[in-house]
Amino acid sequence: MRGIKVVLVQNDGEARVIDNAPIGTTLMEVGRNAGVDGILGDCGGGCSCATCHVYVDADWQARVGAADEVEIATLDMVSHIVKPSSRLSCQIVLGEQLDGLKVTVAPLD
Numbered sequence: 001m002r003g004i005k006v007v008l009v010q011n012d013g014e015a016r017v018i019d020n021a022p023i024g025t026t027l028m029e030v031g032r033n034a035g036v037d038g039i040l041g042d043c044g045g046g047c048s049c050a051t052c053h054v055y056v057d058a059d060w061q062a063r064v065g066a067a068d069e070v071e072i073a074t075l076d077m078v079s080h081i082v083k084p085s086s087r088l089s090c091q092i093v094l095g096e097q098l099d100g101l102k103v104t105v106a107p108l109d
C-alpha cells in the first residue's frame, strides 16, 4: 500500500521524516511507531491523554482542519501550552490530501 510523507519536528529541533506513513492510520500511530520524541500516545488514541499534542504547520492547518469539542476538552488539560495550531495527532487520520504534512511536536509539559 502506498504511504504518504509526514514530517514531525521534535523539541530538539530534529525533523523526523517518515516517507511511508500508511493511509488510514493516525499521525500519532506513525510518530509513536517511529519513536518520535514527545509522541507517547498514552491513551492509545482515545483522545483522553494529550500526550500526542502537535502544532500543525501554518501551510497545513486548513487541510488538517479544526479540533472537535472532545479534542478541545482534552487539549484543555495542557492549556498552558496550547496554541491556535494545536491538534492531538491521534485525531489526525492520514489521507492522500495530507501527503507532505508537517507538524512540530509540543513539549510534554
Ligand code: FES
Pocket (backbone or CB within 6 Å): 028, 040, 041, 042, 043, 044, 045, 046, 047, 048, 049, 050, 051, 052, 074, 088, 089, 090, 091
Ligand atoms: S493518544 Fe491520547 S490523546 Fe492522543
